[in-house]
Amino acid sequence: MNNNNELKIKYFEKCNQISHLLEKRFRIFKRMDEIRTDSETIDDTEQDTNIKRYQKHLEKVNSKLTNTERELEEMIKTMEPDLAMAPFDKLAKEYNLCKEEKYIIIALFFQGVRGENRFRNATISCRDLLALLGYYPWQFIDKIQLIKNLIQHQLINYRRPFDGNNIFDYEFYLASKALSQIIDETNWLAEDTENNTEQSDSIIKTAPKNKILIIRAPLLSFDQIVLNEVQRHDIEQAIFQMEKGKRLLSEWGFDQTIKYGKGLTMLFYGPPGTGKTATAEAIAQRLNKKIGIANYAQILDKWFGNAEKRIVKVFEEAKIFNCVLVFDEADALFGQRLNESHATDRTYNYMTNVLMQEIEQFDGLVILTTNRELAMDPAFERRILFKIKFDVPKAEERAKIWRTLIPPNAPISDDVDFNELGRRFQLTGGRIKNVIISVVFQCGFLGLEKITMDILVKCAQRELATIKRESIKPIGFLN
Numbered sequence: 001m002n003n004n005n006e007l008k009i010k011y012f013e014k015c016n017q018i019s020h021l022l023e024k025r026f027r028i029f030k031r032m033d034e035i036r037t038d039s040e041t042i043d044d045t046e047q048d049t050n051i052k053r054y055q056k057h058l059e060k061v062n063s064k065l066t067n068t069e070r071e072l073e074e075m076i077k078t079m080e081p082d083l084a085m086a087p088f089d090k091l092a093k094e095y096n097l098c099k100e101e102k103y104i105i106i107a108l109f110f111q112g113v114r115g116e117n118r119f120r121n122a123t124i125s126c127r128d129l130l131a132l133l134g135y136y137p138w139q140f141i142d143k144i145q146l147i148k149n150l151i152q153h154q155l156i157n158y159r160r161p162f163d164g165n166n167i168f169d170y171e172f173y174l175a176s177k178a179l180s181q182i183i184d185e186t187n188w189l190a191e192d193t194e195n196n197t198e199q200s201d202s203i204i205k206t207a208p209k210n211k212i213l214i215i216r217a218p219l220l221s222f223d224q225i226v227l228n229e230v231q232r233h234d235i236e237q238a239i240f241q242m243e244k245g246k247r248l249l250s251e252w253g254f255d256q257t258i259k260y261g262k263g264l265t266m267l268f269y270g271p272p273g274t275g276k277t278a279t280a281e282a283i284a285q286r287l288n289k290k291i292g293i294a295n296y297a298q299i300l301d302k303w304f305g306n307a308e309k310r311i312v313k314v315f316e317e318a319k320i321f322n323c324v325l326v327f328d329e330a331d332a333l334f335g336q337r338l339n340e341s342h343a344t345d346r347t348y349n350y351m352t353n354v355l356m357q358e359i360e361q362f363d364g365l366v367i368l369t370t371n372r373e374l375a376m377d378p379a380f381e382r383r384i385l386f387k388i389k390f391d392v393p394k395a396e397e398r399a400k401i402w403r404t405l406i407p408p409n410a411p412i413s414d415d416v417d418f419n420e421l422g423r424r425f426q427l428t429g430g431r432i433k434n435v436i437i438s439v440v441f442q443c444g445f446l447g448l449e450k451i452t453m454d455i456l457v458k459c460a461q462r463e464l465a466t467i468k469r470e471s472i473k474p475i476g477f478l479n
Contacts, residue, residue, distance in 0.1 A: 007075075008085045010281055014072045019110040020105060021065045022132045028058050029131055035349040059104055087182045093154045095458045098131050100146050105155065107132055108174045109182060123159070123171040123313070140168065147172065159312060169402045179320055212299060213317045213325075214312055215292045219284040225278050226429065236278065238266055238386050242365050255361055265383050267330075269370050270390030273430025276369040277328055279390075281366070286322040293325035296333065308354045315358040322364070330368035334380045359383055394430065398422035401429045405436050406451070413452040420453075425460045431467070 009416040027156040035047055057368045076089055090110075111124055119469060123403060124132070125148060130140050143166070150156045157180040158170045176183075226290065227235065240263055268276035284291040292314075299310045311333075318325040333355060360383065368384070381387075393401060399422030427435065438459040439451055448455070 005050075007079070010085050011072075011075060013066060014075065015106050016110055017068050018072070019106050021061055021068065022107055025058065025065070025134060026128065026132045027062045028054055028061065029126065029134075029136075032058075070146075074080065091155070091178060091181060095155065097149075097153075098146070099111055099238075099414035100143075101150055103133060104129055104150060104172075105174065106144065108156065109179070121189060122284060123173045123316075125168065126158075126170050128174065129172060159316065172427040173316060176320055176322060180399060192194075193447060203341070212290060212295055213292045214313050214318070215290050215321050215323055216289045218281040218289075218324075220278050220281040221285045222282045224404060225275055225282055226393065226397050226404060227275070227279065228393075228397060231279075231390070234386050234388050235283065237282065238264060238365075241385075242287055246363075263359070263366065264385055265359055265366045265368065266386040266388065267368045267370070267381075267384045268388050269372070271392060272371055272393060273433075275397055275427035275429045276390050277326070278429070280324065280326050280367045280369065282363070287324065287365070288363075290321060290323040290463065291326060292321065293326045293328060294316050296329075299333070309353050315362050317388065319362070325362070325364060325366045326365070326367045329369045331372050334368060335368075356380065356383065392426060395419075395422045398425070398427065401432050402436075405433055407430075411450040413450045415453040416456065417453060421456060421460065423449065424457075425464065426458065427463060431463050435463045438462070 002413050032051060035050045047130070076083070076086055079089075083093060088102055091097065091105060097105075098203055106122060107129065126144065127137075128142050129141070130149060131144070133143070147156070150157065154175055154262055155176045156172050158172045160170060245264075269277060270276060281291060294314050299314065315325070334352075349353055359380075368380075399418045402418040402421050424436075424452050425432075435456070438454055442448075442459060443451055446455075
């Protein structure tokens, strides 16, 4: 690791320390406020004792914060006038930010990076941001200008609460403008520090694993999947729209007449194992974007309003990380709206409306995959520009899948005939993958040095038998 990289890591370590100390001070302030208002259960003497105890903790935190700030200032002096190694201070210099405004950027960045639940994942409310800076509630009115300045510079964004318009309940997150500058400055960290466990707390992750939206690098490219001509034509057109569409709309003046709905929504439908998710991976790889997969287990909630908030958050994070947003098994969220005969029906319909609104406003790429095309709400279908069907591949396509999934350097017997395998076994790509994995383990178990046609056929026949068993519906109480 060169000196510049070492200096950069130390810079982010110091900024991360500041973020931790701000949060620690926030918790102390909050606890002191709770003690002051808890006059019914504790007497004045005990209250004063507890307050003094926390004030000592506060003094220690403030002292550490002052020392860390001083160390950071000395480090920045060694980087000036070029602050390429210090993106937070580079932003502060470019937009003439004060220290408190820079700390808001730092707090939001590390909160999103760590993906923890100290506040609200990647967002922090206006009230909590001002408290992080060390201000008391009676000072919030005067200090809210700090947040307004960052909004005017388009460095942070916000979302309104569902249950009111109190500005102090607004939730803030880093705008893509700020995040892209910081991430562009830190892309190298993923390579240089990926295996360094000693620095795990200070590593900057450009796409942290999130409970609601799982963001990662795509696993497949187009040379690893098989598409027919119709599928490839529609996908190439969609990729062109994502790469050139905004520029084309702007050059022809449509950005003045069409203010929203300029994103792209695609629907992939067809039986399981036909390559829907794999194709989404390949599109993300082609666009040089990460893929973000919505996690329904964390989105859906029995309490009114929670699922809606999490849906909004999914789209916000997809925008922040500029990823291809994928809803696998999309009919779980995009099903038809219900006749409102029960309160739960109204809740579901409200969630559906929020989902449609977010898709309409999202200017990126959304890919929906489903096994049941007709189960989707018609209102969603109007927003889908490309509907691509994934059928069980034809014999020629199946032969190509066999060839693609078996690497060229694999030990294969001369009698293996991919065309024959494609003709004899009507399997999807996912099923063919299962067969090949079984073949590899069977060869190892039997001590075979090469993959033979005989063992490929036997494993393919076993997979067909599995499909038949799965197609038989259980009876009685298990139905």
